[in-house]
Amino acid sequence: MNIIPLFVVIPLGSAFLISLLGKRIKGLPDSLANLGTLLMAGLSIYSIFLIKEVGVQVYKVGGWTPPIGISMVLDGLSSFMLVTVNLTAFLITLFSISYMKKYTAKWKFYTLFMLMLGGMNGVIITGDMFNLFVFLEIAAIASYALVAFGIEHEELEASFKYMVMGGVASLFILLGIALLYSLTSTLNMADMGRVLTAQGPSKLVLFVSVLFLVGFGLKAAIMPFHAWLPDAHPSAPAPISAMLSGLLIKVLGIYALMRIFFNVLGAQPAILDILLVLGTISMVAGALLAIGQEDIKRMLAYSSISQIGYIVLAMGIWTPLAILGALFHLFNHAIFKSLLFLNSGAIEYSTGTRDLREMGGLNARMPLTGTTSLIGSMSISGIPPLSGFWSKLIIIFAAIQSGHFVLALIAILVSVITLAYYLKLQRYAFFGNLQDKWKHILEVPFTMKLSMVILALICIMAGALLLPGVREIFLKPAQDALYAGKDYAATVFESIR
Amino acid sequence: MIYLLCLVLFSIGLYCILVKRNLIKIIIGLVIMEYAVNLAFILFGYRLGGRAPILAQDQTIKNMVDPLPQALVLTAIVIGLATTALIVAIAVRIYDRYKTFDITKIRRLKG
Amino acid sequence: MTKNSKGMTLIVKTITRLTVGLILLYGIYIVLHGHLTPGGGFAGGVIIALSFVHLMLAFGKEVALKKVSRPIASLFESIGALMFLSIAVIGFVGGYFFLNFFINKGTPFKLFSAGIMPLCNIAISFKVGAGLFAIFVALVLLKIDSEDKER
Numbered sequence: 001m002n003i004i005p006l007f008v009v010i011p012l013g014s015a016f017l018i019s020l021l022g023k024r025i026k027g028l029p030d031s032l033a034n035l036g037t038l039l040m041a042g043l044s045i046y047s048i049f050l051i052k053e054v055g056v057q058v059y060k061v062g063g064w065t066p067p068i069g070i071s072m073v074l075d076g077l078s079s080f081m082l083v084t085v086n087l088t089a090f091l092i093t094l095f096s097i098s099y100m101k102k103y104t105a106k107w108k109f110y111t112l113f114m115l116m117l118g119g120m121n122g123v124i125i126t127g128d129m130f131n132l133f134v135f136l137e138i139a140a141i142a143s144y145a146l147v148a149f150g151i152e153h154e155e156l157e158a159s160f161k162y163m164v165m166g167g168v169a170s171l172f173i174l175l176g177i178a179l180l181y182s183l184t185s186t187l188n189m190a191d192m193g194r195v196l197t198a199q200g201p202s203k204l205v206l207f208v209s210v211l212f213l214v215g216f217g218l219k220a221a222i223m224p225f226h227a228w229l230p231d232a233h234p235s236a237p238a239p240i241s242a243m244l245s246g247l248l249i250k251v252l253g254i255y256a257l258m259r260i261f262f263n264v265l266g267a268q269p270a271i272l273d274i275l276l277v278l279g280t281i282s283m284v285a286g287a288l289l290a291i292g293q294e295d296i297k298r299m300l301a302y303s304s305i306s307q308i309g310y311i312v313l314a315m316g317i318w319t320p321l322a323i324l325g326a327l328f329h330l331f332n333h334a335i336f337k338s339l340l341f342l343n344s345g346a347i348e349y350s351t352g353t354r355d356l357r358e359m360g361g362l363n364a365r366m367p368l369t370g371t372t373s374l375i376g377s378m379s380i381s382g383i384p385p386l387s388g389f390w391s392k393l394i395i396i397f398a399a400i401q402s403g404h405f406v407l408a409l410i411a412i413l414v415s416v417i418t419l420a421y422y423l424k425l426q427r428y429a430f431f432g433n434l435q436d437k438w439k440h441i442l443e444v445p446f447t448m449k450l451s452m453v454i455l456a457l458i459c460i461m462a463g464a465l466l467l468p469g470v471r472e473i474f475l476k477p478a479q480d481a482l483y484a485g486k487d488y489a490a491t492v493f494e495s496i497r
Numbered sequence: 498m499i500y501l502l503c504l505v506l507f508s509i510g511l512y513c514i515l516v517k518r519n520l521i522k523i524i525i526g527l528v529i530m531e532y533a534v535n536l537a538f539i540l541f542g543y544r545l546g547g548r549a550p551i552l553a554q555d556q557t558i559k560n561m562v563d564p565l566p567q568a569l570v571l572t573a574i575v576i577g578l579a580t581t582a583l584i585v586a587i588a589v590r591i592y593d594r595y596k597t598f599d600i601t602k603i604r605r606l607k608g
Numbered sequence: 609m610t611k612n613s614k615g616m617t618l619i620v621k622t623i624t625r626l627t628v629g630l631i632l633l634y635g636i637y638i639v640l641h642g643h644l645t646p647g648g649g650f651a652g653g654v655i656i657a658l659s660f661v662h663l664m665l666a667f668g669k670e671v672a673l674k675k676v677s678r679p680i681a682s683l684f685e686s687i688g689a690l691m692f693l694s695i696a697v698i699g700f701v702g703g704y705f706f707l708n709f710f711i712n713k714g715t716p717f718k719l720f721s722a723g724i725m726p727l728c729n730i731a732i733s734f735k736v737g738a739g740l741f742a743i744f745v746a747l748v749l750l751k752i753d754s755e756d757k758e759r
Contacts, residue, residue, distance in 0.1 A: 016689040017690070130572070133573075134572060134576065137576045141576075148587055151590060157591065171531055174534050174573060178538040181566065181569075549646075578740075582747075586746060590750065
């Protein structure tokens with residue numbers, strides 16, 4: 001039996017089971033969701049070793065051979081993304097066992113959560129263009145509903161804004177897919193790449209690239225398309241903020257961009273230049289906007305835009321080293337941004353506020369949250385030897401190596417600004433004098449602590465992924481799969497035979 | 498030539514989203530855009546003088562239009578239905594909270 | 609209009625009483641013949657949902673909710689989704705996800721043919737019919753709630 005379809009079956013199945021039985025059986029939503037995500041985290045780690053042994057795997061849905069039937073492709077990049085998504089998702093579900101107690105409809109939360117996870121896994125695993133769109137929409141619709149989960153004024157407004165933006169983005173993507181279909185008469189991504197190579201470059205491909213750039217750029221919140229993110233991400237409950245900021249924008253935005261631009265359409269110089277510019281803009285502007293924020297989650301959301309800028313910048317440089325940096329930063333950002341959002345959730349759980357000015361001295365009462373948050377903050381600002389340092393270092397090296405000295409300088413400066421606003425966060429929230437009204441708050445429950453500690457440990461240890469020997473297992477296959485560019489088609493068709 | 502119609506529809510929808518202030522009108526703009534894209538997708542599969550791709554008994558089909566875009570557009574319509582239902586529900590809730598559909602008055606977030 | 613003031617006028621109610629069964633039946637027909645003629649699970653499910661929506665519009669929400677209440681609608685929705693997924697998973701028996709696992713696929717153009725496709729259509733019709741009805745009910749009840757609050 002093949003494990004590939006399980007990545008879609010398990011989350012969807014548990015989502016429907018939770019919606020069917022969750023209201024009647026108490027405790028089932030928690031246990032089923034945690035079991036499901038744990039199982040998938042295990043399976044995704046297993047998939048790395050599977051790829052190492054067997055190579056790229058193509059799964060024929062319903063026994064139909066691609067390009068006629070729908071296919072699912074598990075290569076290095078997919079397996080890398082699966083590990084990132086499912087590991088983080090497991091830790092987030094662990095966190096939400098206690099955190100979501102204050103909301104009434106826990107089973108609704110878990111149903112939507114698992115639907116979103118199923119959609120994301122589907123986007124990663126699929127080898128079919130239209131299937132990608134369908135899974136993308138599943139994940140997006142679940143996330144729209146999750147942003148509005150609290151049904152208060154701000155949540156509804158943020159969700160409406162997010163939905164209009166997301167809806168327009170989906171339409172741009174659909175139009176792009178339609179044009180690509182009319183150009184190539186196929187929907188299989190590998191076959192599409194092959195046909196496009198045979199046809200040679202054309203103006204229409206460039207137009208389609210721009211459509212995809214707008215569509216996926218909106219989903220990824222790259223700078224000119226970012227307006228929804230600082231509203232939507234803070235409005236959701238903390239585990240969902242972690243999920244949205246840590247994973248959703250990367251899977252729906254960055255991963256889809258990478259896969260389609262590099263593996264299907266091929267790396268076009270014009271698009272790479274656009275990516276460089278957009279990446280730099282969002283890196284700088286996100287960081288500058290983050291400094292002034294007083295709401296802790298809003299600051300983290302702007303910081304997400306800035307960090308996504310790093311990834312896009314590295315994608316635009318397009319050398320093997322830059323791709324390694326982009327992927328590694330993507331993994332690191334998923335980990336530490338989830339950690340920071342969970343920390344903000346823990347603060348909100350204990351104190352009931354998100355305003356930085358009202359906090360202060362929380363280290364005295366919540367030492368564990370304070371410590372893990374310090375680790376996360378230092379990691380994201382690039383303090384050695386934490387994980388964020390290594391990935392930023394690789395990106396800056398790659399920029400210097402390819403002759404983009406100004407960009408490297410900007411990246412370093414932005415890193416300094418990042419350090420500044422995270423120091424502000426630490427200073428306001430955790431250091432200083434404890435205010436009287438927080439004298440009796442308690443540290444958060446055990447499962448929340450556990451998930452934060454594991455995430456912090458990954459932050460500390462992740463630098464080890466770069467060591468020779470370890471890198472060949474986890475990062476190298478993903479880097480190779482992405483840098484292979486249009487050879488993706490050849491690889492896929494090879495493994496069908 | 499007929500693709501221009503889709504472009505016009507698409508632009509009307511986009512204009513509606515960008516300029517109108519009423520929540521319901523924004524939703525209508527979104528739906529118009531969606532139909533423009535669906536129409537374009539169907540038209541890409543059209544063949545001159547083609548007939549509907551339905552296999553019936555005792556009939557041979559000579560010249561039929563591409564059935565794949567039709568299946569895909571059906572899926573896209575279903576997705577659009579789900580999105581529209583959710584966005585309408587959210588709009589109703591917003592009306593419930595703010596007692597207005599005017600987006601210039603719904604401004605608790607800075608953006 | 610004295611004794612039963614909920615819903616619309618007598619004319620509408622009478623016509624509804626006559627047609628609603630036919631609409632439901634037509635929806636079921638479309639679902640069952642989905643693999644032979646145009647239509648299928650989605651279109652049939654929409655028609656089935658519309659018959660209940662029709663009932664609700666004509667007679668008011670109590671009558672329609674007595675036939676299908678909201679928990680039952682969401683129950684059917686989940687069952688439909690699970691059924692579709694389990695059809696897909698049963699395909700593992702033959703080695704592939706979504707495999708058409710019937711050995712004997714029947715003769716084309718007969719009602720019992722095409723393997724799993726009619727089953728898939730039925731599952732989709734559950735999902736779509738119940739889901740669409742639930743959406744409608746949710747929107748209607750939301751509106752009524754907010755009107756109650758204003759009074």
